[in-house]
Amino acid sequence: MKLGDLEKLLLHYLWQHGCSDVKTVFAHFENTRGGSLNTYQSTLERLYKKGLLSRHKEGHAFHYKARVERHELIGQLIKSVTTDFVGEDDGSSLIAAFSSMSSEFNVEQLDKLESLIEQQKLKLKQQG
Amino acid sequence: MSAEPLTLLLNVLAIAVVCFVLHNIAVSAFVTLLSTRFLKLQVKSRKITLWFLATLPWFSAFSTAAYFVYAANGLSPFESASSMDHWHHIDSFSWLSWHGAVTACALGFLAYVISSRLLKLRAHQHEIKSLMALSRKLDNNTFEIDSSDAAAFTAGFISPKCFVTKGMREQISETEYHIVMQHELAHANKRDPFKKWLFALLAAFFIPNIKQRLVLHMTLAMEQDADNAVVSNTTSSLDIAGTLVKVARLNATGSTLKNTDMVANFGADVLEQRVYFLLGQLSLKPVNHLLMMLLAIAAFFLCLTSVDSIHHFIETFTSH
Numbered sequence: 443m444k445l446g447d448l449e450k451l452l453l454h455y456l457w458q459h460g461c462s463d464v465k466t467v468f469a470h471f472e473n474t475r476g477g478s479l480n481t482y483q484s485t486l487e488r489l490y491k492k493g494l495l496s497r498h499k500e501g502h503a504f505h506y507k508a509r510v511e512r513h514e515l516i517g518q519l520i521k522s523v524t525t526d527f528v529g530e531d532d533g534s535s536l537i538a539a540f541s542s543m544s545s546e547f548n549v550e551q552l553d554k555l556e557s558l559i560e561q562q563k564l565k566l567k568q569q570g
Numbered sequence: 571m572s573a574e575p576l577t578l579l580l581n582v583l584a585i586a587v588v589c590f591v592l593h594n595i596a597v598s599a600f601v602t603l604l605s606t607r608f609l610k611l612q613v614k615s616r617k618i619t620l621w622f623l624a625t626l627p628w629f630s631a632f633s634t635a636a637y638f639v640y641a642a643n644g645l646s647p648f649e650s651a652s653s654m655d656h657w658h659h660i661d662s663f664s665w666l667s668w669h670g671a672v673t674a675c676a677l678g679f680l681a682y683v684i685s686s687r688l689l690k691l692r693a694h695q696h697e698i699k700s701l702m703a704l705s706r707k708l709d710n711n712t713f714e715i716d717s718s719d720a721a722a723f724t725a726g727f728i729s730p731k732c733f734v735t736k737g738m739r740e741q742i743s744e745t746e747y748h749i750v751m752q753h754e755l756a757h758a759n760k761r762d763p764f765k766k767w768l769f770a771l772l773a774a775f776f777i778p779n780i781k782q783r784l785v786l787h788m789t790l791a792m793e794q795d796a797d798n799a800v801v802s803n804t805t806s807s808l809d810i811a812g813t814l815v816k817v818a819r820l821n822a823t824g825s826t827l828k829n830t831d832m833v834a835n836f837g838a839d840v841l842e843q844r845v846y847f848l849l850g851q852l853s854l855k856p857v858n859h860l861l862m863m864l865l866a867i868a869a870f871f872l873c874l875t876s877v878d879s880i881h882h883f884i885e886t887f888t889s890h
Contacts, residue, residue: 445700447703450700450703450704512704512716513716513718516701516704516715516716516717517717517719519704520701520715520719520721520735522697524721524725551842552822555815555841555842555845556812558849559808559811559812559845562808562849563808566808
């Protein structure tokens with residue numbers, strides 16, 4: 443999922459302030475970031491099309507609200523970054539993870555490995 | 571008679587494709603028969619062997635093609651060109667022949683693989699930027715992600731960044747956290763994400779089964795190398811092995827990081843090998859570099875001398 447700088451900024455704003463229309467958003471950023479009302483309108487529209495915002499009409503204006511919570515978006519991004527090229531493809535991940543990003547480890551296998559490590563530690567203690 | 575440059579180029583491309591396929595089959599057979607033995611090689615030797623195998627078809631294709639270009643310009647170092655190398659119609663090329671079809675298919679496949687990998691890479695870079703923007707910067711290369719799941723990984727092509735989740739930091743001890751971060755920094759210092767991408771690109775030209783085996787071995791070698799980098803006077807390999815198993819357990823209870831069965835099995839196998847390696851239960855040997863060099867030279871001469879025979883063999887089934 444691609445997110446531009448302004449898109450991230452608007453998401454942060456909506457996570458903090460809840461539901462807003464474009465004029466309120468523009469008024470908030472006008473002095474600090476600049477840009478035109480159209481820029482903010484099209485950015486909110488893009489976020490809506492990406493499924494990150496929901497909207498409803500009040501009078502003539504759309505009111506936008508974040509559709510995903512911050513932690514949900516982070517979860518999606520971690521999943522996407524760590525599974526890009528992995529699940530769909532051939533294991534050729536662009537990431538190098540400390541432990542393979544899997545929830546399917548065999549518990550028995552982990553127990554076996556853990557007891558092996560404990561045995562080795564005990565052996566070293568006895569020797570030392 | 572000297573060939574037109576374009577005709578020569580297309581014939582040389584056809585020669586390169588034949589050589590590439592020949593060595594691709596040879597490497598695939600080698601990997602099928604001996605891939606389990608790779609595990610007995612020292613980490614550095616294993617990495618060299620894997621890079622050698624992944625690049626061998628390209629090396630033989632380019633070196634044979636380069637030789638034919640020189641030979642076509644009367645620069646063959648051999649007394650009789652026909653005794654070593656021959657392509658019986660280097661001065662003519664038709665797209666409506668098996669040469670044309672093979673060359674077109676090879677160029678199309680090459681363009682498809684490279685462009686699709688580059689597009690995925692671009693999307694991946696955007697996602698990393700988004701993740702960075704939503705994370706807390708710990709230092710220049712390290713970011714903490716506000717997530718309750720336990721995860722730590724290094725990502726990024728030109729300037730790799732290490733990511734660790736808050737959940738990971740909260741669920742492991744100071745010492746374990748230090749091990750995790752040192753491991754990730756080792757990946758970043760070695761530019762492993764870029765190397766993995768490049769290796770996977772080379773492996774993409776093999777059949778899926780061979781591609782997976784090659785990538786699996788390279789991933790394991792890179793992880794073991796990063797584990798090794800953490801071992802110091804203050805951090806023992808036993809501590810690293812213990813941390814690995816603990817993090818694997820945390821991953822097993824996490825909800826964000828779920829993958830396919832293929833990746834799960836792959837992960838478990840890699841974990842087991844890494845723990846055995848850290849416990850010193852594997853006796854690893856170096857690879858003979860001279861033997862590898864001789865193999866590369868033999869591969870080049872085999873291609874040079876057999877390419878026209880293969881050409882004639884194919885033409886017993888097809889027309890020009």
